[in-house]
Amino acid sequence: MKTVLITGANKSIGYETARQLLQQGYSVYLGSRDLENGQEAVEKLKAEGLNQVEAIQIDVGNSDSVNAARATLGQKIQSLDVLINNAGISGGMPQAALTASIEQFQNVFDINLFGVIRVTQAFIDLLRNSPEPRIVNVSSSQGSLTLASDPANQYYHHKGAVYQPSKSALNMYTIALAYELRGLPFKVNAVDPGFVATDFNNQRGTGTVQEAGTRIAKYAMIGADGPTGKFISEEYNLETGEVPW
Known part of the structure; x- marks a missing residue:
């Protein structure tokens, strides 16, 4: 049975991805800042008959918490098949x-970029x-420099x-990570779940968490012939999924 760790998975898109x-037969470690x-x-998942799931306390903004989660998981499994870096914050408006403020930038980058780096390493x-x-970094089409500068978008x-630069930086980290792991069986991609109605955006989104979960799960499960080092947004590109950086 394949194993997956999903950060920020106690609700919303992370929960639906879990x-x-x-449902696809994975064993899920559901990461949550609050255990x-x-x-x-x-x-709630077990009440649906989905029993291969366990909560793991992990605050991606805290190195001690991340390292403790690694130690805990290492006592349970010898290998991890999928890492989904889902935890993120908007930074408020x-x-x-x-x-x-600089503090606002620091807080968002500490979760959306540095948190991903902490967990991945x-x-x-x-x-x-x-x-x-497989590594899936949950990004956003808002991190695309090309799309953000296009008046037709x-x-x-x-x-x-604040939020957009944090996702642009995450995309660049994804490129660097995929490059370093080239030649190995890794698949590393940045995936945009779409503009989804969640608490994250005060329910302003037009998509559903079910659609978002499907998009993320798809790239967690890709085969050996699947893409790596790509920026995927099926909201923009239904044919190949790829969108400009």
């Missing part, structure tokens, strides 16, 4: 380029033990001077 992978919330999510040894390791006027 559900869909459980009680994670355990509540686990009980407003996010004007001239008035957003901590769990890379377990991933290397898998015959077909439907979200052109949706500017978040």
Whole structure:
């Protein structure tokens, strides 16, 4: 049975991704900053008959928490097949380029970029033990420099001077990570779940968590012939999924 760790999975898109992978026969470690919330999510999934799931306390913004999660997981499994870096924050509004505080930038980057780096570096040894390791970095089309600068883009006027750079930086990290792992059986991709109605955006999104979960799960399960080092947004490109950086 393949194993997957999903950060920020006690609710919303992460939770739905966990559900869909459980339905596909994966064993899921459901990462949650608050262990009680994670355990509540686990009980909800088990009530649906999805039993191969366990909560893991992990605060991606805290190195001690990440390392403790790695130690805990290492006592349970010898290899990790999939890492989904889902945890993220928006940074709140407003996010004007001239008035957003340095602290606001630091808080968002600490989760959306540095959190991904902390987790990836901590769990890379377990991933290397898998015959077909997969890393999915949950990004956003808002991180595309090309789309964000295009007046024809439907979200052109949706500017978040803090959130958008954090996802652009995450995309660049994904490129570098995929490059370093080239020649190995890894598949590393940045995946945009789409503009989904969640608490993250005060339910303003037009998509569903089910659609988002399907998009993420798809790239967690890709085969040896699947893409790596790509930026995927099926909301924009239904044919190949690829969108410009």
